[in-house]
Amino acid sequence: MIKQILYIVLAIVFLSSCGNKTKKGTTQQQETPSKQEAAADEKQDIWNQLMRSIAKIDSYDGDRILESGQGFFVGEDLLVTKYSLVNQATNVKVQPFDEDKKYTARSFVAFDRINDLIILKVDSISREPIELHKDTLPNFAKSFYVAPKTGKTLQLFTGKVLNLANIRGTRLYRLSNKIRTSQFGAPIFVSTGKAIGVAYSGTVNFELQSFAIPAEFIAAMLRKKNETPEPLEMLKNTSNEKIAAENRKIKGLVLETDYGNITIKLFNETPEYRDNFIRLAKEHYFDSLLIHRVIADFGIQSGAADTRYAVSGANVGWKGPGYTIPAHIVSGLYHKRGMIGSPRKPDTENQRQRSDGSQFYIVSGRKYFDKGLDELEEVNNYKFSAEQRQVYKTIGGAPHLDGSYTIFGQVTSGMDVVDKIVQVEIDRRWRPLEDIRIKRVRIIK
Secondary structure, eight states, X not given: OHHHHHHHHHHHHHHHHHHHXXXXXXXXXXXXXXXXXXXXXXXXXXXXXXXXXXXXXXXEETTEEEEEEEEEEEETTEEEEEGGGTTTOSEEEEEETTOSOXXXXXXXXXXXXXXXXXXXXXXXXXXXXXXXXXXXXOTTEEEEEEEEEETTEEEEEEEEEEEEEEXXXXXXXXXXXXXXXXXXXXXXXXXXSOXXXXXXXXXXXXEEEEEEEEHHHHHHHHHHOOSXXXXXXXXXXXXXXXXXXXXXTOOEEEEEETTEEEEEEEOTTSHHHHHHHHHHHHTTTTTTEEEEEEETTTEEEEOOGXXXXXXXXXXXXXXXXXOEEOOOOOTTOOOBTTEXXXXXXXXXXXXXXXXXXXXXXXXXXXXXXXXXXXXXXXXXXXXXXXXXXXXXXXXXXXXXXXXXXXXXXXXXXXXXXXXXXXXXXXOTTSOBSXXXXXXXXXXXX
């Protein structure tokens, strides 16, 4: 009897214990979703906060709309976007995602023509800057972009960072996200809510791909930004008499290369080329660009935007500053040794024979006999003067280019450096096997 009572008591204790465990387990299961919901709410708050610092933009030339896209704040009143969206504008309308009001940007504090970025100064606004992700990302990290809300619904689109690649001489994050034209300039985020770069898409190898221009370039612009904003009109590819007068006084420029210095002067007879070259030099556009083409008996070529980050063996020399310049062939200027000219695409692709906006070549050339000059006259339908013939026979040059390419400057010292570069080993595309760079271009006033 006593044993039976003990069994009953033990059974009751056991069942009570099991019941308590079940209840405790149920409580824990109920707590877990609560934590997840709290975390989700916190994440939602982060994205909602970030939306206040993202904006739609429309660029205008006066009252005429030019381009539309997006941008995001990297300072309280500083908004980064793609340079190509605003480089012909006089003003930009900025509408943050969280309101209907539009603000105006009429000036900028920094831009990077090669990486297609600009930081605008927006009037009468203050927003929390979006933090930039500056560390290297692992491949296949999650990537996000935010679209304006539809009602109260947050539109968050997820993809992956495929890799950090060198695309046409520029470092870019390749994304699995699908970036539409209207989203060019938008921030691409990682899960921390930091921006890894500026979104856009483009066709590479016959395939439309999505990219983010890395945030490291934005950070570099912020470090070097102007304290005094400059008007957007300054970005237009135009000069004025004040700038021209200042440029006429410049004594020369020094191209500091890995092989030594080359000092040049620019001709006042081709003022649009002179002013353009000086302008790019002041922007530090030429800094770290490759001397990407070296041809024996001709010369050297540089100024291509796709060479700054080009990897070894890449086919380069196809990217300029985003514009071309009308040909300006001056009688009396010809391709003798030491002359500087502007390359261009062939006539089949360039009927107006417009010159590249930034690339240039320096002629080292070779000497010619009368017979060779006679043949060139017949082939090119061009007549050499007695002076030209004498120079090409005694000093040398590249007479086959006369009458077809614009000459805008001349080497005043450093042709020995040019001659050393001409002798280096090259690949089948005339690119030196070992990189030779222009370190910087220094203006002599």
